[in-house]
Amino acid sequence: MPSPQPLSDLSRAELEALLVEQFGEVSTLKQVVSELREEIARLKGLKGRPAVKPSGMDKGTEPPKAAKKKWRFRGQVKPRVTIEDQVVKVAVPEGSRFQGYEPFLVQDLVISASATRYQRERWVTPDGRTVLAPLPEGIEGHFGPELRRFVLMQYHQGQSTLPRLATLLRSIGVSISKRQLQRLLTDQQDEFVREARDVLRAGLETSPYVSADDTGARHAGKNGFCTQIGNDWFTWFGTRPSKSRLNFLDLLRAGHTDYVLNEAAYDYMRKHALSATLIARLTAEPQTCFADPKAWQAHLDRLGFTALDVTPNPVQVATEGALWGSVQSHKFLCDAVVLSDDAGQFNVGQHALCWVHAERLVHKLDTFTDQHRAAQTQVRGRIWDLYADLRAYRAKPGPRRAVALRKQFDRVFLRRTGFVTLDRLLKRLHANKAELLMVLDRPEIPLHTNGSENDIRCYVTRRKLSAGTRSDVGRDCRDAFLGIAKTCDKLGIAVWDYLGSRLNVAGHRVIQPLDHYVRGRFRPA
Numbered sequence: 001m002p003s004p005q006p007l008s009d010l011s012r013a014e015l016e017a018l019l020v021e022q023f024g025e026v027s028t029l030k031q032v033v034s035e036l037r038e039e040i041a042r043l044k045g046l047k048g049r050p051a052v053k054p055s056g057m058d059k060g061t062e063p064p065k066a067a068k069k070k071w072r073f074r075g076q077v078k079p080r081v082t083i084e085d086q087v088v089k090v091a092v093p094e095g096s097r098f099q100g101y102e103p104f105l106v107q108d109l110v111i112s113a114s115a116t117r118y119q120r121e122r123w124v125t126p127d128g129r130t131v132l133a134p135l136p137e138g139i140e141g142h143f144g145p146e147l148r149r150f151v152l153m154q155y156h157q158g159q160s161t162l163p164r165l166a167t168l169l170r171s172i173g174v175s176i177s178k179r180q181l182q183r184l185l186t187d188q189q190d191e192f193v194r195e196a197r198d199v200l201r202a203g204l205e206t207s208p209y210v211s212a213d214d215t216g217a218r219h220a221g222k223n224g225f226c227t228q229i230g231n232d233w234f235t236w237f238g239t240r241p242s243k244s245r246l247n248f249l250d251l252l253r254a255g256h257t258d259y260v261l262n263e264a265a266y267d268y269m270r271k272h273a274l275s276a277t278l279i280a281r282l283t284a285e286p287q288t289c290f291a292d293p294k295a296w297q298a299h300l301d302r303l304g305f306t307a308l309d310v311t312p313n314p315v316q317v318a319t320e321g322a323l324w325g326s327v328q329s330h331k332f333l334c335d336a337v338v339l340s341d342d343a344g345q346f347n348v349g350q351h352a353l354c355w356v357h358a359e360r361l362v363h364k365l366d367t368f369t370d371q372h373r374a375a376q377t378q379v380r381g382r383i384w385d386l387y388a389d390l391r392a393y394r395a396k397p398g399p400r401r402a403v404a405l406r407k408q409f410d411r412v413f414l415r416r417t418g419f420v421t422l423d424r425l426l427k428r429l430h431a432n433k434a435e436l437l438m439v440l441d442r443p444e445i446p447l448h449t450n451g452s453e454n455d456i457r458c459y460v461t462r463r464k465l466s467a468g469t470r471s472d473v474g475r476d477c478r479d480a481f482l483g484i485a486k487t488c489d490k491l492g493i494a495v496w497d498y499l500g501s502r503l504n505v506a507g508h509r510v511i512q513p514l515d516h517y518v519r520g521r522f523r524p525a
Helices: 012-043 145-157 162-172 178-186 190-206 245-252 263-271 276-284 293-303 314-329 355-363 370-395 399-413 420-430 450-466 472-491 495-502 514-521
Strands: 122-124 130-132 209-219 222-230 235-240 337-340 350-353
Touching: 145 162, 145 178, 145 472, 145 495, 162 178, 178 472, 190 222, 190 235, 190 472, 190 514, 209 450, 222 245, 222 450, 222 472, 235 245, 235 450, 235 472, 245 314, 263 276, 263 314, 276 293, 276 314, 293 314, 350 355, 355 370, 355 420, 370 399, 370 420, 399 420, 450 472, 472 495, 472 514
Parallel strands: 209 337, 337 350
Antiparallel strands: 122 130, 209 222, 222 235
């Protein structure tokens, strides 16, 4: 191999050509390294980088839409603020005739900083008491309600970062530090956290279904999980260290801390194979309600549950049952369906599965021969046809049609293709028949969890922008405000108006508590 020529002897053009060549080689080597890493992960039995495109099943089964007429001009602009009329005059020759006005609407934004020094009168009464004039309504601390509203709006709905928000405010003329800005985001926000909790309670009490999903989260320097619960009327987020079923049941209590032993709890324990002897121990005790985890754990210790080393774990099953009993005792999810992507922790109560996730398992199945690919394509086509029929059933349900769809489901998932891996997958999906066909009994529920995935994206964006939270207060505030912003969007309420109402901004629009609107969206017959 010839020795390379010294770089000092090369001209500028030769150096640039060499640099371009090196860039190409580096790019090629990066691709090779990436492929080798994926191959190593595959050989080790680890999960590699997914390279699956969306199946498009939901959009692909939509009926063809009529072509919309294309308008040449945009529609009428209707500002949400009062329009101020201003006459613009023009010099014209003498004898001209006036023919009215030609309107030209201009929308603008006024952003400016202001500072007010309130000179509060101070008096001393004859009996020695000091009387100080109160501050105007809405003034709490040294930053006014308009500024607080702007900060909360930009950070939570605008997905800005704290340093950028501080820079923006300083450039406008506000004297504020990052620490003061952080206090505006987290201090004295208990009312918002409580309102977010009340929204969850209203949704669990009145909604015919809720969908759930979770994503990774970072809190206090440790990995955790953020769980989303919601539907078309509300959204709620909760960040916790675990995503187990115990955690999900705890979240479904919506802030309550009690453990309740009732028929719902005992049914749950029987369903999850807790022995009849242990259930009898619980039913024999007169106490059925426990105020907190400490009282519940003491009860299990007294009954000897914690000393047992058997499968399934009696403490875990009994605790899950008592949590589910608490959920039911507070009238949450009494007749509602929980819709999920088949994550085990969400399988509680009446449970339904997402069809998009079920079809995705077939879509991402590895094929190795033309026969395998043909079988996969044929099965996917049959699933798409069944999905389209289920969508049509939701619009016009009927008992005869439901029977036909159950038979069609069996024909699709009991079919044998000769592709062993695919046949095993179809058999596994057929075992979930009741959950996949929950829509036949409850046509008001969706066929997918796209709503949950769309909702949780705002949390993923926030996590990418600002990483994790440090304090429990910061965690709860982030969850509450993200959920409130999503709920406002679903209810058709501008977040700007909502914050103005809560912070008593002058001339604000009155917004009722959000749980009031959530309850009004679904009124049982």
